[in-house]
Amino acid sequence: MAWRLVRTAGARAVGAPAARQLSTVRKIELYDTTLRDGTQGEGVSLSLNDKLRIAEKLDDAGFDYIEGGYPLSNEKDVAFFERARSLALRSASICAFGMTRRRGVLAAADPGMLSLLRSEAPVCTIVGKTWDFHVTAVLRVSLEENIDMIGSSVGFLHGEGRRVIYDAEHFFDGWKANPLHARDSIRAAASASAQTIVLCDTNGGTTPEEVGVYTRAAIEALSDFPGVTVGVHCHNDCDLAVANSLAAVQAGASQVQGTINGIGERCGNADLISVAANLGLKRPESFSVLANAARSEPFSGLTELSRFVNETANLQLRPGQPFVGKSAFAHKGGMHAHAMQLASSSYEHIDPSLVGNSRRILVSELSGRSNISALTAASSHGRKVPLDAEKTKAVLAEVVRLEAQGYQFEAAQSSFELLVRKIAGEFKPHFKRIKYNVDVEGACMGNSLMDDALGAQTIEATVKLTLPDGTVKHEVAEGDGPVGALDAALRKALDEAYPTLRELHLVDFKASWVAITDAIESKLYKDDTRLVQERATKHAHNRVVEAAISASRQACALR
Secondary structure (H helix, E strand, O other): OEEEEEEOOOOOOOOOOOOEEEEEEEEOEEEEOOOOOHHHOOOOOOOHHHHHHHHHHHHHHOOOEEEEEOOOOOHHHHHHHHHHOOOOOOOOEEEEEEEOOOOOOOHHHOHHHHHHHHHOOOEEEEEEEOOHHHHHHHHOOOHHHHHHHHHHHHHHHHHOOOEEEEEEEOHHHHHHHOHHHHHHHHHHHHHOOOOEEEEEEOOOOOOHHHHHHHHHHHHHHOOOOOOOEEEEEEEOOOOOHHHHHHHHHHHOOOEEEEEHHHOOOOOOEOEHHHHHHHHHHHOOOOEEOOOOOOOOOHHHHHHHHHHHHHHHOOOOOOOOOOOOOOOOOEEOOHHHHHHHHHOHHHOOOOOHHHHOOOOEEOOOOOOOHHHHHHHHHOOOOOOOOOOOHHHHHHHHHHHHHHHHOOOOOOOOHHHHHHHHHHHHOOOOOOOEEEEEEEEOOOOOOOOOOOOOOOOOOOEEEEEEEEOOOOOEEEEEEEEOOHHHHHHHHHHHHHOOOOHHHHHOOOOOOOOOHHHHHHHHHHHHHHHHHOOOOOOOOOOOOHHHHHHHHHHHHHHHHOO
């Protein structure tokens, strides 16, 4: 164990030495089960290569254990353990998951036990029943037989040279219902040489106060097994998985199981991103986590890890996810933005860079002049737009006016910058719109829902505009929806004069004529200044727009 000298808080006499006390920094193991428990979440699926790539990322991040899967359940998990043997992991241990032996079957002959051995994983995690209700109603065995199933399964794997972690399923519900049997079950695992007993809140219905009480009770029940540690595995059905995990650690647990981003069955598991950040950044004087990370500042990689797992699993990022979400350090209210200019800690609990995230100032009708000042000072075109107090006030007023009409600048930075340049007198249009028209006749001509109402339909758009040299362009184009048709017609009219627009692509069906013209003006401005960057203006991909026109046609058919 490591020891630190920690300065105690409080007043002291002038000239007196600062009071000091010895404080133990306790290592907390982080056990990741994204590759097994995480994939039980609805809509979560990982290929074999996905699982291997995530395992390498977890190892680089400093996680202690990586649960690769359940080798008895499917061939993909069997293949994972075969491929994992060749991974050049720095420090993480690969774990194979399984259940206690079946009733009436010797551990040495049980298919599940044998599959764990064939996986060649150095650590085997065994789940067993703690709640007497599950023992008698689900397993349909006696309480005595359940104790023997736990002990013989753990003992068999330990005898084969495996390190064994025992997951006490439904521990908290089991202890409430029958503390004697719950106590006997975890002691059976410990006496058979399990290295860690993990207390599982399987139904996710326990509160932090209860977790603390029952964790201390479990530690007391195992006190005569000095080499055995206690862990916790919390589900998030009451949105308390992280809080419960921290409560267990505070009560003495030394291992936390969970998943990246909290993915998993039903409402998910404890989010190990939040667990790691809370323990490592909020309580570094008491707890040590991710000490084996590849980077010198391990927590700075949490945002990257979180997004990597979501992208690999093809999951949507959660903007409001604590610590690592895009909105975790985003400030929209005018009062907040003003305070942030004076002191960043006024509305942020940590420096976002500590977890690899960044601060964002947003603009909307809720903004104040501080939001405008902050955004104009950080123009993504690389050139600050000078705004005095009056122009700043004018920009804010225009944002409020336009948002009242339905505009949205929060996620359209390029549109906002064009607005600023117009008010600052720096904007020179690359074309002037004369008129446009979209022909959507026939969208509701079907006589029934089945009469072409669900089929694709081509929309026609006409655009007439003037170029700076006086040339008038009048073009017609078709698209898979009104936005796609407008985009095609506008590109057709501008293509000869501005061929670089071919690099611009629509990616969001929420676009309108305003968004399209703003996107094109932004692109042309970038070309003029030779500062081509990826834009965040709201665009629309015409393939996505097809869903919008299809929905409207179905609505017409249902009239």
